């Protein structure tokens with residue numbers, strides 16, 4: 001892992017345009033992946049009001065025959081603990097209402113944490129295991145809270161955390177109370193959530209951030225350092241992280257930050273490579289072809305650098321060590337006559353300290 005800034009921040013005027021950018025992006029990613037039953041596309045999904053527009057677009061695209069989710073396996077980010085699965089505000093209900101009921105995803109391919117499992121810890125361990133067995137998440141779509149949490153990884157969460165039970169922060173309870181008649185007491189106090197590391201393990205992470213109430217979180221995430229108090233900031237360490245925000249969410253960013261990210265998108269578009277991410281497969285292909293070119297005998301570099309003439313290595317047998325005395329190594333006759341006469345050590349007469357003190361005083 002290496003430290004870097006967020007790869008891309010895409011800014012759109014309105015929330016709906018941000019959602020459109022992401023839904024188009026997901027569609028293009030799934031299409032270019034060409035999933036099959038043997039090689040399904042593994043998609044991580046969030047809930048909340050932010051991604052609603054994305055689901056709406058995906059459903060419309062599916063109905064237009066533009067995209068199929070048949071060979072897509074989904075893993076949701078989180079689920080409340082202790083509310084019935086069919087509660088209107090459970091994340092199970094949300095996902096079926098906004099997405100699953102309207103597309104051709106195989107119900108057997110839908111994974112959502114069970115917040116009513118008898119053993120919640122076991123449920124979380126099994127979830128991580130299932131993600132791993134599926135081959136890891138290809139693209140994790142995420143949403144954040146105003147306190148900068150990704151999934152339900154509240155401020156102070158370990159950046160190495162994995163799926164586990166989490167107590168919701170007061171800020172989150174207030175934010176989510178709008179779905180529970182604005183009654184704080186009705187909001188579940190705990191949730192199961194994938195960990196920060198679970199998200200970071202995805203090959204790509206895309207996060208939607210909209211609204212002025214999330215502006216501080218976006219600023220901390222992009223302009224601040226990696227910090228467990230703003231768990232979204234961990235994305236700075238991800239090689240393929242993209243945040244799509246609306247203008248309101250950029251209110252706390254420095255003008256130069258906004259300008260810079262906008263210029264990245266403009267330059268990319270002008271160069272004709274858009275913002276599409278080169279898939280690992282394409283990158284690998286590119287690497288292979290570069291190496292192939294270098295290795296080719298026609299390549300000038302191949303001759304000069306890659307295939308230097310093999311040096312003939314000869315090894316000498318280490319001679320036996322013949323011990324000699326120090327005396328043998330002292331120069332003898334040849335040294336005489338070249339100005340080294342008289343350098344022989346003179347005998348030093350022994351005198352006691354007492355005698356030396358006396359003569360100094362005299």
Ligand SMILES: O=P(O)(O)OC[C@H]1O[C@](O)(CO)[C@@H](O)[C@@H]1O
Pocket residue numbers: 045046047048049050051077078142143144145149150151152172
């Ligand atoms: O988009 P909203 O309504 O602000 O909700 C975001 C919430 O949804 C989640 O993405 C849950 O999946 C959380 O990370 C966050 O608390």
